[in-house]
Amino acid sequence: MLKKDLRLKYSRLRSSITPTLLTQQSIAIANSVLQLPIWENQYFHIFLPIEKKLEIDTEGIISILLGFDKNVIVPKVISTTELEHYLLTDNTKFTTTTLDIPEPIDGITIHPEKLDVIFIPLLAFDKIGNRIGYGKGYYDRFLNQCRSDVIKIGLSLFEAENEIDDISTTDIPLNYCITPIKTYSFQTP
Structure with missing residues (x-):
């Protein structure tokens, strides 16, 4: 399927998810994170969900990371093409943008090259x-700023499609993708 068709399909599927089911699936995904071979790393980047788009609630994953004393970094949109990345601390204050994205107001910035693991939002x-x-x-522009060995983990409410037909050379593949049912592992060049 083409990207535009997949975006439409998965936006519709996501819109049919109830808040209770979203919570259950988010917890299942968070529990699966514990099984990944990522715990020797220190710098973990994670998105904060856009609630109106019914994105996976990452609060459980953040709690796990903080429980393991990991450095948690969250993104902030700073232009139409660029993200900035902030260390999550007890003093981090958040605002919600006009696009309903929760973002840190300010704080300690972390350069993308310092990141070890990135949890990536996706539709499919x-x-x-x-x-x-x-x-x-x-995220493709952001991932290009990271080290080549950064671990890229997608979080999805739905299982894998057979193929995305119109992948471009600028698209960066995942190392893993976690769904409520299964964890996928991908060989990357």
Whole structure:
């Protein structure tokens, strides 16, 4: 399927999820994170969900990371093409943007090259680790700023598509994708 068709399909599927089911699925995904071979790392980047788009609630994953004394970094949109990344601390204050994205107001910035693991929001992914988001390219540009060995973990409410037909050379594949039912592992070049 083409990206535009997948975006439409998965936006519709997501809109049919009840708040109770979203909570249950978010907890299942958070519990699966514990099984990944990522715990020797220190710097974990994670998105904060856009509630109106019924994105996975990452609060459980954040609690697990903080419980393991990991450095948790959250993004902030600073332009139409760029993200900035902030260390989550007890003093971090948040605001909600006009797009309903929760973001840190300010704080300690962390350069992308310092990151070890990145949890990535997505709408759909395929069986070889390609993913699609909303089509703005924020995460592809961000991932290009990271080290080549950064671990990329997608979080999805739905299982893998067979194939995304129109993958481009700028699309960066995942190492893992966690759904409420299964954890996918992908070989990356």
